[in-house]
Amino acid sequence: YVYKIEVAANRYDLLCVEGIARAFRTYLGSEVPTRYTVKNQSDSLQEIIVKPETQAVRPCVVACVLRDIRFDVASYNSFIDLQDKLHQNICRRRTLASMGTHDLDKIRGPITYEAHPPSDIVFQALKQNEAMDCNALFEVFKNDIKMKKFLPILEPFEKYPVFYDQDRQVLSLPPIINSEATKITLDTRNVFIE
Template sequence: MPAVKFTMEELRGLSGIHDVEDDALIDAISMIGADYQGFYDGVLEFEFFPDRPDLFSVEGVARALRHYLGGEVRHHPVSRGDIVMTADPTVRDVRPYVVGGVVRGVSLDGDAVLSLMSLQEKLHATIGRDRRKVAIGVHDLDRVVPPFTYTAIAPDSLSFVPLGHTEPMTPEEILRRHEKGLAYAHILEGVDRCPMILDSNGDVLSFPPVINGALTTVTTETRNVFIDCTGTSLGALRTALNIVATSLAERGGSIESIEVAPSGD
C-alpha cells in the first residue's frame, strides 16, 4: 500500500485542527482508511488503501480528517480559464488522451514541493499503472507562454533540457541515455513518434510519459501551476487531475479549467 509521510505540524496547519491530542488524530486517520506505521524523527507514516488515491498526500489526509472530525468542508470551485491546449491528430496512435488544468496563487514551501512530487509518483504507480495508463506533469506556468500543443514528433526533431539535467537532449537520446528514458522507454515501444507538450514558442513542457522539461521545474518560487495528464484512459486522467488540483487548492490555490481542442488539421 502507498506510504504517506508528514509531520504533525504540517497536518495541523493544513487541517486547521489544533484542539485535538496527537494520539486522537492518529486514531482518527486510521479510521478513514489508513494503517499507522509509526512516528520516526518527528515524521508520521501511514499506509493508505490503493482505492483511496485522494489520501496519497498530506493535503488529502488533512481534508479528509477535517471532514471526519466535523470541521469545515471546503469546496474548490473551478473557474473557466482562457488557456487552450490543441491536441494534434499525430498523438492518436501514440498516447491518445490529454487533460489539463491550472492552479493559481499557490504557496509552496520545501515540504509542499516534496509532497507534490510524492503525490505525483504515487498516482503514477497506482491509477497510472506505472505511467502507462496515466502520466502527470506539473509545471511553473509563468515560465512558458500559452497556448499549448500536444503533439507527436520524430525522435530526433528537437532537443530540450530534461528535468534534473543541464544539457539539451533529443527525445531519442533521452530514451537511450537518461535514467527516466531507460525506465519508461518500453511504454513507447512500437511507435515511431514521441508525444510532446509545447508552448507557443516551441519550448518543451513535457515529454510524456518520460520526463518534464527543466524549464518548468516547480520550486518554492512557483505561484501558478499548470498540470497536464496524458494516457490511455480519459476517466483515469480526470481522476488524477482532480486529485492534484485539489491538493494544490488546499494550499491556497484557485483552480481554473483549460480548453483541450482538436487540431484543425
C-alpha cells in the same frame, strides 16, 4: 499508540499526509469540506491544441491550472511525492496516464500537443545539463535506475508525444520526463498540470 490507516482504492486524496489530515478534521467536525470551483477563462494560455498524429501514441489530454499556491519545502516535497504515488497507482506506472507539472508563469500559450520522430524533439530534460534529442536522452535514461523502466512505453512508436508552448518551448515528453525550462520550484505560484 500505533494506528493503521487503510486507504480505499477510490480515495487517492488520502495518499498524502495533507489528505489524511483533512479527512480526519472533516470526520471529527473541526473542518468543513473544501468546495472547489472550476473557473473557465477565455485565455489562449489555457488552450491546448491537440494534433491528430497524437492519436496513434497517447490520444487523450486533460489539463488544469492551480493558481496562487505557496510552496514551502515540506509542501513541495509532498506535492512531488503525491504525483509519484498517483503515477504508480491510478496511472499504472505511467502506462495509462502521466502528469506533467509546470510553472505556468514560464509558459506562453496556446499549448500544442503533437507527435514527432524522436530525433526531431530536442530539449533540456529535467535534471539534465544540456539539450538533446530523444534518442540521446533515452540513451542516458537507459542507465538511470528510475527512468529506464518507462522507456518501453514509447520505444515501439515511430513518433513520440510532446507538449510545446507558443514559442515552441518543450514542456514535456509524456509519460517520460518534463522540461527543465518549465520545472516547478519553491517560488512557483501558478502550476499547469497536463
